[in-house]
Amino acid sequence: MQVDFLIVGQGLAGSLLAKALLRRGRTVHVVDDRWKSSSSQVAAGLMTPLTGRRFTLTKDYPELFASAKARLTELGVFRSIQVYRMFVDEEQRGKGLKRTECKSCQPFIAQVTSEQGELDAGLTDAFGGALMNGAWVDLPKLMSDVRAELVAAGSLTEASFDPPDAVTNAEGVTWREFRAGAIVYCDGYKSAQRGPFKYLPWQPAKGEALTLRSDVADRPFILNREGWALPLGNGVWRTGTNWQWDQLDETTNEAQKEKLIGRFRGYFAEDVEVEVASHVAGVRPCTSDNHPFMGAHPNQPRTYLFSGLGPRGTVWAPAMADEMAAYLCEGNALRKECDLARFSAA
């Protein structure tokens, strides 16, 4: 079978790139091992405008957020919701108040509270907090919708792909019965461990998350302090997460589960009952400079990468999938800070 592009991996990156190429009238075939190492299946899919201890808005966030909102709304998986960032101390509160003066931050900050209980009497927000205009993306729905579309078109093979099995030369790529014009790796952190793009400065980071049932009242916003808790309705919450740079796999840890439960309980002033419905782990495809890795392999013909989405895949992926498709199909330049040519293969 002949196609334009063979895509390895059907996470957020592979799904949105496949859609972007199909929109351009190109043919694709996707190989995925049924989300065996999928970060996208573990992520809560939150889009939080101001992040980190310093509570900052990154320069590119407004543009990326606008693209993501448009594209993900079209796909029926974008959910607007506010995020209540509870400050950990006076210093952080000071930073929060300062951000309200910054013009580019203003559209993303709805309110800064100054004392405990001002927004919600049931929270332990001793230093107040900032209510931000954020969103979450229904990633499981996005991936199952795209998978169903690919399966219906006969464009998905469920298999574990091994890079040496693909033969590449100047004319194209051959893998099993498929002949493609090019191969694009969208296999998340696995490209950090083997294959042609292992040489890049990856910094994969493992994280765990829980789905809980709780008797605490649902909130109309996401709770955020150190980690986060996303209310899914009817007493169901997603909560996470942590950062771990070793033991990069999908195994969960009991001690981590207890930490996440403790943190969730700590958001509320009352005693809260919880029952764990699921506990999952995944590895974020993070990079040394917090920017995606996109572009062509320096030596191997017809071999491309679209990955390195890090902890903010939902923010980066929609705009970057379109940019990657325009690069592959029309030869448009990639933005320099995301083009993997910024690192040498030496």
Ligand SMILES: Cc1cc2nc3c(=O)[nH]c(=O)nc-3n(C[C@H](O)[C@H](O)[C@H](O)COP(=O)(O)OP(=O)(O)OC[C@H]3O[C@@H](n4cnc5c(N)ncnc54)[C@H](O)[C@@H]3O)c2cc1C
């Ligand atoms: C705990 C946690 C919480 C997170 N929270 C958020 C959040 O709130 N907001 C946010 O924006 N981002 C979040 N992220 C990050 C987000 O998950 C990633 O940025 C994004 O999902 C990466 O997508 P991807 O398609 O590049 O990789 P993946 O989702 O990992 O997809 C790669 C796919 O390739 C497949 N694959 C790999 N190797 C092979 C092979 N050899 N053969 C066949 N198939 C293969 C995998 O099984 C998988 O299906 C979180 C991540 C974690 C771990």
